[in-house]
Amino acid sequence: xxxxxxxxxxxxxxxxxxxxxxxxxxxxxxxxxxxxxxxxxxxxxxxxxxxxxxxxxxxxxxxxxxxxxxxxxxxxxxxxxxxxxxxxxxxxxxxxxxxxxxxxxxxxxxxxxxxxxxxxxxxxxxxxxxxxxxxxxxxxxxxxxxxxxxxxxxxxxxxxxxxxxxxxxxxxxxxxxxxxxxxxxxxxxxxxxxxxxxxxxxxxxxxxxxxxxxxxxxxxxxxxxxxxxxxxxxxxxxxxxxxxxxxxxxxxxxxxxxxxxxxxxxxxxxxxxxxxxxxxxxxxxxxxxxxxxxxxxxxxxxxxxxxxxxxxxxxxxxxxxxxxxxxxxxxxxxxxxxxxxxxxxxxxxxxxxxxxxxxxxxxxxxxxxxxxxxxxxxxxxxxxxxxxxxxxxxxxxxxxxxxxxxxxxxxxxxxxxxxxxxxxxxxxxxxxxxxxxxxxxxxxxxxxxxxxxxxxxxxxxxxxxxxxxxxxxxxxxxxxxxxxxxxxxxxxxxxxxxxxxxxxxxxxxxxxxxxxxxxxxxxxxxxxxxxxxxxxxxxxxxxxxxxxxxxxxxxxxxxxxxxxxxxxxxxxxxxxxxxxxxxxxxxxxxxxxxxxxxxxxxxxxx
Ligand code: F6R
Numbered sequence: 115x116x117x118x119x120x121x122x123x124x125x126x127x128x129x130x131x132x133x134x135x136x137x138x139x140x141x142x143x144x145x146x147x148x149x150x151x152x153x154x155x156x157x158x159x160x161x162x163x164x165x166x167x168x169x170x171x172x173x174x175x176x177x178x179x180x181x182x183x184x185x186x187x188x189x190x191x192x193x194x195x196x197x198x199x200x201x202x203x204x205x206x207x208x209x210x211x212x213x214x215x216x217x218x219x220x221x222x223x224x225x226x227x228x229x230x231x232x233x234x235x236x237x238x239x240x241x242x243x244x245x246x247x248x249x250x251x252x253x254x255x256x257x258x259x260x261x262x263x264x265x266x267x268x269x270x271x272x273x274x275x276x277x278x279x280x281x282x283x284x285x286x287x288x289x290x291x292x293x294x295x296x297x298x299x300x301x302x303x304x305x306x307x308x309x310x311x312x313x314x315x316x317x318x319x320x321x322x323x324x325x326x327x328x329x330x331x332x333x334x335x336x337x338x339x340x341x342x343x344x345x346x347x348x349x350x351x352x353x354x355x356x357x358x359x360x361x362x363x364x365x366x367x368x369x370x371x372x373x374x375x376x377x378x379x380x381x382x383x384x385x386x387x388x389x390x391x392x393x394x395x396x397x398x399x400x401x402x403x404x405x406x407x408x409x410x411x412x413x414x415x416x417x418x419x420x421x422x423x424x425x426x427x428x429x430x431x432x433x434x435x436x437x438x439x440x441x442x443x444x445x446x447x448x449x450x451x452x453x454x455x456x457x458x459x460x461x462x463x464x465x466x467x468x469x470x471x472x473x474x475x476x477x478x479x480x481x482x483x484x485x486x487x488x489x490x491x492x493x494x495x496x497x498x499x500x501x502x503x504x505x506x507x508x509x510x511x512x513x514x515x516x517x518x519x520x521x522x523x524x525x526x527x528x529x530x531x532x533x534x535x536x537x538x539x540x541x542x543x544x545x546x547x548x549x550x551x552x553x554x555x556x557x558x559x560x561x562x563x564x565x566x567x568x569x570x571x572x573x574x575x576x577x578x579x580x581x582x583x584x585x586x587x588x589x590x591x592x593x594x595x596x597x598x599x600x601x602x603x604x605x606x607x608x609x610x611x612x613x614x615x616x617x618x619x620x621x622x623x624x625x626x627x628x629x630x631x632x633x634x635x636x637x638x639x640x641x642x643x644x645x646x647x648x649x650x651x652x653x654x655x656x657x658x659x660x661x662x663x664x665x666x667x668x669x670x671x672x673x674x675x676x677x678x679x680x681x682x683x684x685x686x687x688x689x690x691x692x693x694x695x696x697x698x699x700x701x702x703x704x705x706x707x708x709x710x711x712x713x714x715x716x717x718x719x720x
Contacts, residue, residue: 115189115463115718116201116213117141118291119308120272120282122182123299123329127151128159128172131185134301134308135165137356140508140708140715141213141304142189145200149209150183151279156209160186160200164709181329182280184272184302186211189714192219193236203240205231205247207276208257212239213304214269214289215719222264242271250275254283258324259337262287268465268718270319272302282327286319289718290463290490293317293325293332295346300327305487306349307356307506314349318489347489355505363707365509365601369693370560372517373553376686378503379518380525380549387543389529395498396482396526401533404454407434408479410442410470411458412717414512415519417593419458421685422523424586428682429545430531439466440720442473449477456482456526460507460515461716462490469720471495484522486515500526509708510715511601513693516593517556520686524549545682552686555677559690566691569656569672570698576604576627580618581692582611582648583631584641590685591631594692601700601710611644624652629695632659633676633684645669658691660684 117138121130131148139146146168147160157178161167165187172178186201192215193199201211216222219238222245227233231244245264250257254275268288275283284291284302294301294309294316301309302325306316317334319325323342324335334342361367383390407426409419416438423434437447439457443466449455455474459467462485471481471492483496486504493499502518528545531537537545573579579598581591591608599606609618611630622628628648632641642665649655649669657670660678674691676684700707 115141115714115716117187117304117308118184118211118213118270118272118302119304120184120284120302120327121299122280122282122327123296124181125299127180127183128177130312131183132165132169133311134303135185135187137307138304139165139187140510142187142714143709144190144195145188145197146186147200147202148178148183148185149202149274150178151180151274152178153180154279156204156274156276158202158204158209160197160202162195162197162200182274182282184209184211184274184282191215191719192238199235199237201239203235203237203243205244207250208243208246209274210239210243210246211272212242212269213718214287215267216242216265216269217267218265242269246273252277254278255324255326255335255339258283258285259339262322262337270304280328284319284325284327286321286323288321288491291319293319293327293334295332298329300329300332302327307508310349310356311353314352315346316349317344318347351505356508363509363697365511365513365697365707368507368509368514369690369697371505372514372690373557375504375514375518376521376553376556379521383525384546384550387546388532388539389525389542389546391500391526391529394500396529398529398533401530403452404432404530406453407432408447408449408453408455408474409434409436409458410439410455410467410474412439412464412466414516414593414596415458415460415467417589417596418516418519418523419456420589420592421520421586422527424589425523425527425682426530429527430534430536432530432534437470439464439470442470449474449479451478453479454482455479456484457492457496458484458519459492460486460504460512462487462492463716463718464492465718465720468492468495484519486518510710510713511597511696517686517689521549521552524683548680548683552683555679555687556690558677559687563691563694565672565674566694567698569674569695570702572654572656572672573604573627573695573699574702577625578605579627579629580621581606581608581629581631582614582641582644584611584637585634586685587631587633587637587641587688590688590692593689594629594631594696597693597696598699600713601696601705601707602703603705603711604699611641614644615647619647619651622648622651622653624654626653627656628653629656629658630670631688632657632663633688634681638663642669658688
């Protein structure tokens with residue numbers, strides 16, 4: 115996955131493109147490049163590595179000067195990160211930037227070589243550029259339509275034709291793309307943050323749509339060259355949402371935004387103290403009819419699903435199966451019309467999660483999407499939809515999106531338990547009230563976060579560590595472990611505390627720190643026994659539990675005290691110190707916290 119942008123208007127195009135790309139760097143940062151019309155000529159400037167390398171290169175070699183062009187930030191799929199494989203890519207008269215994947219590029223490349231075309235890079239993108247060139251006979255839209263009929267896969271393209279110096283063309287096939295509408299200027303971008311400082315108005319391109327952008331407006335066509343009328347959308351957040359606002363990193367800012375994100379997500383779904391998901395198309399009658407639920411997602415979103423499983427099974431007594439989307443889609447799952455498949459996704463564009471949703475639908479199951487990004491593919495494809503309102507999440511490591519995903523898991527579980535008659539209306543009101551208390555409790559934790567820095571300092575030199583817990587704490591430990599490894603690059607595993615002695619305890623030495631989460635009253639003593647087992651073998655232990663829990667001297671080397679709260683809701687509190695420990699460890703190791711190596715925010719390829 116990559117980020118693409120395009121601009122045509124009255125400003126310095128290179129400046130606009132670079133600025134827009136900085137907002138999309140979360141999508142990939144293996145290389146960056148732009149193509150700008152300088153008078154009648156397309157000038158390309160590109161460089162391996164971060165966007166900063168490109169700006170440096172332009173400072174020394176000169177910045178293209180013009181008012182129309184396209185830009186790209188890359189997460190490498192076809193071909194290693196290198197100057198040559200960096201976008202834009204060109205044919206004779208066409209230059210393009212591309213997000214997504216062209217599946218049949220090998221066959222097309224062979225055909226184009228047989229037609230005399232020469233290739234410079236290993237990318238699938240260059241094939242699209244050469245194919246456009248092959249079909250181009252003077253009418254760009256005609257060439258685009260013909261090319262779209264040939265290309266297989268999911269992709270979004272920004273295109274400039276040498277013969278049309280003040281026009282930017284764009285295409286969407288699955289991969290997300292918007293068209294920004296400004297005053298005497300038009301934009302394309304993979305995501306709204308790229309253009310928000312210029313305009314909040316945009317068109318959301320749909321699958322198989324072509325946009326022709328000029329400073330004075332945009333025409334949108336289908337693949338039969340019919341002109342379409344589109345609804346103009348307006349982003350409901352502003353430029354502040356995409357700035358760091360004084361925080362050292364987006365991740366830290368987003369951790370602090372969690373209380374507000376929970377409030378925004380749950381408040382509209384509570385009526386008269388009870389969960390109200392009717393607006394999301396979820397009725398009590400429908401919930402009553404459910405015998406079984408699947409939750410399918412990737413990474414952090416899948417971890418939110420695991421918390422959901424524990425909660426739903428505990429209070430609604432409905433069996434829940436949690437699957438990794440990339441496994442679910444290929445394991446021939448047994449599904450029927452009676453099943454509900456919940457897809458959780460921050461971006462709403464994750465290829466495996468989307469494919470899992472489509473598979474579930476083909477097999478007759480109903481799908482419910484829990485998605486943060488408005489208008490994304492998963493949001494639009496699902497039968498039922500609950501939006502989370504975390505706002506834009508820029509840091510690659512997800513924090514506030516996870517928090518609101520689990521908030522929705524709770525709300526949904528309460529509604530399910532009520533529908534199933536497992537709790538009374540009064541009990542449900544009490545649970546909802548408790549959920550509404552979480553933002554203040556989290557704010558309290560954030561005010562006393564200093565000790566997470568000391569804990570991070572104790573981990574900074576470790577090569578590997580273990581997270582342990584039982585029940586909901588085990589579910590949470592998976593997210594704690596993922597957060598740490600993805601941004602600190604320290605290997606870590608999460609383990610069910612009771613399972614340690616069946617093999618894994620052999621790893622424990624003085625060099626293997628252990629983070630134990632013990633927030634559940636009924637499991638506390640059992641987890642403490644497991645902590646003593648690792649302590650006896652030399653591990654340095656950090657214990658995350660509540661103030662009220664007392665443990666003997668020497669059981670833990672470090673302790674993070676959470677405020678008193680309800681056991682069922684403890685994951686929403688306990689995840690905060692785990693996020694902070696990961697954050698400070700990464701900072702202490704001098705890593706790029708917001709853009710960890712090899713990763714990108716939105717995984718739109720398999
Ligand atoms: C980790 C992280 C990823 C995502 C995963 C799914 O911090 O962010 O594990 O959770 O790639 O992404 P979405 O939620 O966009 O489907």
